[in-house]
Amino acid sequence: EIVMTQSPATLSMSPGERATLSCRASQSVSNNLAWYQQKPGQAPRLLISGASTRATGIPARFSGSGSGTEFTLTISSLQSEDFAVYYCQQYDNWSPFTFGPGTKVVVK
Amino acid sequence: EVQLVESGGGLVQPGGSLRLSCAASGFTFSTYWMSWVRQAPGKGLEWVANINPAGSDKYYLDSVKGRFTISRDNTKNSLYLQMNSLRTEDTAVYYCAKDGRTWPFWGQGTLVTVSS
Numbered sequence: 529e530i531v532m533t534q535s536p537a538t539l540s541m542s543p544g545e546r547a548t549l550s551c552r553a554s555q556s557v558s559n560n561l562a563w564y565q566q567k568p569g570q571a572p573r574l575l576i577s578g579a580s581t582r583a584t585g586i587p588a589r590f591s592g593s594g595s596g597t598e599f600t601l602t603i604s605s606l607q608s609e610d611f612a613v614y615y616c617q618q619y620d621n622w623s624p625f626t627f628g629p630g631t632k633v634v635v636k
Numbered sequence: 637e638v639q640l641v642e643s644g645g646g647l648v649q650p651g652g653s654l655r656l657s658c659a660a661s662g663f664t665f666s667t668y669w670m671s672w673v674r675q676a677p678g679k680g681l682e683w684v685a686n687i688n689p690a691g692s693d694k695y696y697l698d699s700v701k702g703r704f705t706i707s708r709d710n711t712k713n714s715l716y717l718q719m720n721s722l723r724t725e726d727t728a729v730y731y732c733a734k735d736g737r738t739w740p741f742w743g744q745g746t747l748v749t750v751s752s
């Protein structure tokens with residue numbers, strides 16, 4: 529099983545700041561990496577797939593990068609609606625697909 | 637508009653069974669892989685199972701193999717998860733999600749609580 533880790537666990541930021549979230553895989557997943565955003569009481573929302581391709585309707589302030597084992601999600605200028613939990617997910621290894629433990633972005 | 641509506645959750649005793657359903661609309665259900673993903677209270681996301689469009693290929697999380705069965709009825713645009721021999725650690729919100737590997741569309745989830 530591929531183990532995903534994320535850092536930091538919590539990120540304290542102010543609106544307008546640039547946020548950088550990290551995700552690491554225990555072995556190479558090529559570019560088969562997705563990012564999701566989840567707000568309390570809601571289902572997750574797909575932001576990025578293929579490590580860097582934004583999903584339909586996702587604002588350009590969200591960008592993804594990386595390949596192999598190291599990945600980054602960047603939010604260029606945090607908006608009030610961006611404070612949430614972010615999960616990375618690998619889908620290189622068919623079974624099982626695995627998620628990271630999440631990074632919670634909170635208001636400083 | 638893609639819509640996924642889960643049902644069938646509830647309170648069940650350890651060792652019991654439950655069948656979840658997901659009604660799909662807004663897309664050609666019979667041509668897409670479908671998945672179940674769960675989230676224990678206050679915890680992260682965990683993929684549970686997925687199924688190919690024809691219903692002939694199925695994949696499962698190791699901890700549910702032999703206990704859970706994913707299935708679909710393309711004539712009813714519906715996805716199912718039969719859960720047997722339930723354990724307390726199966727307590728979670730279960731989401732139905734469109735596609736097999738990444739999930740751009742999710743239902744609202746249905747809560748399964750396994751407790752005596």
